[in-house]
Amino acid sequence: MTTLDFSPLFRSMIGFDRLAASLENAYRTEAGGYPPYNVELQDDNRYCITMAVAGFSNDDLTIELKENILTVGGERAEENGERRFLYRGIANRSFERKFQLADYVRVIDARLQDGLLHIDLIREMPEAMKPRKIAIRTANEERVVGSLNDANQQRAAA
Incomplete structure (x- = not known):
């Protein structure tokens, strides 16, 4: 390894x-694995996970987000023994699929349509994480001690 x-x-x-x-x-x-899925980049900050979950209803599916791990699970009720299959090619098994999400990525919507589960995600950067200009002072200027907001308020007042 x-x-x-x-x-x-x-x-x-x-x-x-x-x-x-x-x-x-x-x-x-x-x-690989079951069920098959796509991860689509819709723009710089929007994503969509699409999973093929044919045969699963809303009640059979669970979506949970905990500590930046998105877990999608499906569990179908056991079928009683009344049905006899000559050939069984449609999977009837439970699944659990996990996705590690980056910081500031959150789920905004989940919908089941035509056997596909669509999970929409968006990355929202907090203002503190966005790029900002840092003022460069000259040697003669006094250094302002305190938070950045205090310094900005003092400069705005001047």
Whole structure:
């Protein structure tokens, strides 16, 4: 088994400790499985997960978000033994699929339509995380101590 070494990345990336664990987990997880799904990038901040869940009703499906892990599950009631199949090609099994979401990604909608479960997601960056200009002071200017908001209020008042 190959082990990935992320130490070169951490020389310039601060606070990405969970990134290595997530990448190693994704590396170990095998692709495919049941049910099939798509992950669509709709624009820079909007995504849609579409899962093929034919035969499942709203009551059979669960969607849960906990600690940035989106879990989609399906459980169908057991069929009684009254039916006899000559051939059974339609899966009637339960499933659980997990998706690791980045920080600030949240679920905005989930809908079941024509046997497809659509889960819409959006990334909303808080104002504090958006790029902002940092003022450069000259050597003669006094340094303002306090929060950034206090400094901005003092400059606005001046």
